[in-house]
Each structure stands twice: as C-alpha cells, then as structure tokens.
Amino acid sequence: MSWEKSSKTQPRVVKLLKNSIKKQRLAHAYIFEGAHGTGKMAVAAVLAKTFLCRNTEDENPCENCTNCRRITSGNHPDVHVISPEGQSIKIDQIRGLQKEFAYSGMESSKKVYIVEHADKMTVQAANSLLKFLEEPGADTIAILLTEQVHSLLETIRSRAQTLSFSPLPPQGILEKLLEEDIPKPIAALAASLTSDYAEALEICREEWFAQARAKVIQLTEELRLRPDYCLVVLQDQYLSFFKEKEQLRLALNLLLIWYRDLLSIHLSQSEKVVFFDQLQALEQQALQMSQRKTGEALQAILTAQARIRSNVSPLMVMEQLVLRLREG
Numbered sequence: 001m002s003w004e005k006s007s008k009t010q011p012r013v014v015k016l017l018k019n020s021i022k023k024q025r026l027a028h029a030y031i032f033e034g035a036h037g038t039g040k041m042a043v044a045a046v047l048a049k050t051f052l053c054r055n056t057e058d059e060n061p062c063e064n065c066t067n068c069r070r071i072t073s074g075n076h077p078d079v080h081v082i083s084p085e086g087q088s089i090k091i092d093q094i095r096g097l098q099k100e101f102a103y104s105g106m107e108s109s110k111k112v113y114i115v116e117h118a119d120k121m122t123v124q125a126a127n128s129l130l131k132f133l134e135e136p137g138a139d140t141i142a143i144l145l146t147e148q149v150h151s152l153l154e155t156i157r158s159r160a161q162t163l164s165f166s167p168l169p170p171q172g173i174l175e176k177l178l179e180e181d182i183p184k185p186i187a188a189l190a191a192s193l194t195s196d197y198a199e200a201l202e203i204c205r206e207e208w209f210a211q212a213r214a215k216v217i218q219l220t221e222e223l224r225l226r227p228d229y230c231l232v233v234l235q236d237q238y239l240s241f242f243k244e245k246e247q248l249r250l251a252l253n254l255l256l257i258w259y260r261d262l263l264s265i266h267l268s269q270s271e272k273v274v275f276f277d278q279l280q281a282l283e284q285q286a287l288q289m290s291q292r293k294t295g296e297a298l299q300a301i302l303t304a305q306a307r308i309r310s311n312v313s314p315l316m317v318m319e320q321l322v323l324r325l326r327e328g
C-alpha cells in the first residue's frame with residue numbers, strides 16, 4: 001500500500017498531502033470527505049505510515065520498518081481507528097482514545113487517529129472530540145472520514161482541513177472491480193451503470209445481474225434474427241424475469257448501453273464498447289441498422305424509461321418499445 005495506487009484515483013488529494021509532508025506542513029486534523037469506495041481509508045493509512053515511517057524516501061513510506069509493517073498489519077500502538085459501534089460513535093469511544101493519548105507514544109511521540117464515518121458521532125462524542133482537536137499534541141494527526149461532510153459539526157469542520165475525494169471514473173471503478181475478481185464483462189457493465197463503487201460491487205455480486213445481462217443480449221439477438229417472435233418471447237421470458245420496477249429500470253439501462261455500443265461502432269470507436277465480449281454481434285447488427293436508426297432506438301429507450309417512471313403499465317411500454325426496436 002503506497003501513494004502510487006491512491007494517486008491513480010485521487011491524484012489531487014495525494015499531491016496535496018505529499019506536498020504538505022515535504023514542506024513539513026501537515027495539518028493537525030483532516031476531514032476526508034467523499035463517496036463510499038473512493039479510497040479515503042487507503043489514503044489515511046498511507047498518510048499514517050508516511051508520518052510514522054523511520055526511513056521515508058521522497059515522501060514515500062519504506063514499507064519495511066517496524067512502524068510501516070505494524071500499520072500494514074493493523075496493530076500499531078500509536079495508530080488508532082475508531083468506527084461506529086452499532087449505529088453511532090459514542091462518547092466512551094472518544095474518551096478511550098483520549099486516555100490512550102494521555103500516555104506518550106510507545107514507538108515515538110507521534111500519533112495518528114482515524115475516525116471512520118465521523119458523521120455518526122453522537123453530539124456528546126463530537127463535542128468531546130472537539131476539545132481534543134482544540135488542544136492538539138504537537139505530533140498528532142486526526143483524520144476524520146465521512147461520506148456526509150455536512151452532517152459534521154461546523155465547529156469541527158472549521159478546525160480541520162477538508163479534502164474532497166472525487167467519485168471514481170468508470171475506468172477506476174472497473175479496475176477496482178477486477179481486483180475483486182469480478183469477471184470483466186460483468187465489471188465493465190456495472191462500472192458504466194453507476195459511479196458509486198460500492199453500488200457497482202453490490203450489483204456485480206448479485207447473481208441476478210449476470211442473468212439480466214444474458215437476457216438483454218438474448219433480446220437483441222431475437223430482435224435481429226427472429227423479429228417476428230419478439231413479442232411472444234417478451235411475454236414468455238422477459239416480463240416474468242424483470243418483474244419489479246427496479247429490475248425493469250435496470251433492463252432498460254442495459255438495453256441503452258447496448259445501443260450506445262452500437263452507436264460507438266458506427267462512429268468507429270469500438271474501444272468504447274461496454275459489451276466488449278459481444279463485439280461480433282454488435283458489428284453484425286451495425287451492418288443491418290443505420291446510424292440514424294440507432295439514434296432513434298436510443299431515443300425510444302429513453303422514452304420507455306420515462307414512461308415507466310410515470311407508471312405506465314410495463315407490459316404496454318415494453319411491447320411498444322420492442323415494436324419500435326424491431327423496425328430498426
């Protein structure tokens with residue numbers, strides 16, 4: 001774990017922190033705010049490591065000294081992580097921290113504490129932490145992590161430097177999903193559906209999602225090869241599968257991505273294709289369907305989505321959509 005990995009997804013934050021380390025101007029308290037999965041904890045760990053490492057080189061931790069190794073394995077006596085117990089972070093947890101810090105550091109005088117989901121502190125806990133922030137030890141860094149910075153007390157926010165973590169671009173989400181051993185066709189699709197990594201991972205882990213993907217691919221094949229049977233297939237196989245409104249919404253999103261891929265092929269941008277393992281089928285379909293028709297199909301899907309949102313019967317919406325797509 002080092003800066004290098006985090007700088008791929010959060011280059012601005014990493015640059016700023018490394019620069020502060022170089023100039024020996026680290027703040028006593030930081031708020032790392034940003035969506036779940038943007039790497040706040042990873043950056044906090046590297047910051048702690050760099051701060052405590054005995055042999056840093058160019059603001060990078062050595063990964064080898066006792067301090068680095070203990071932080072990596074999560075048992076450094078001078079690095080404390082506080083997380084919600086149940087629904088909240090309670091005052092006793094903050095008091096416990098203060099007690100620990102009353103003793104001088106075991107390894108050195110430097111200490112780091114990280115508060116996960118800092119917005120979950122009870123009012124008492126937050127006020128207790130506030131006193132702590134007001135009288136910082138010279139060699140202490142507080143790092144508060146939150147997905148909801150506006151839920152933190154204003155008094156806490158004004159005593160810390162806030163660093164915003166950007167949402168991951170699709171490519172960043174894709175890479176993280178692949179690290180979790182999600183198959184690439186599934187990961188690519190999920191990454192183009194949401195910019196929230198946690199949500200993408202959850203989608204990928206649902207078996208239903210892979211089935212939905214296969215269904216949508218199959219529907220496009222029916223439309224291309226057996227257009228006369230589409231309505232029958234729709235009733236037999238699709239509407240029972242995409243039962244809930246949410247599921248139908250997802251199906252339409254997948255269909256939208258498919259036709260966007262088709263457009264990418266028309267525009268000779270096949271590197272943008274999300275259904276990359278279906279390239280051959282897409283290319284064949286592109287031969288049968290002009291760029292203009294593809295644009296019309298995209299419009300028809302968007303219209304269907306709007307109608308589902310306004311509670312038109314799914315059966316009617318989908319039948320009309322399939323008829324429109326079949327004309328292509």
Ligand SMILES: [Zn+2]
Binds near residue numbers: 052053055061063064
């Ligand atoms: Zn080290």
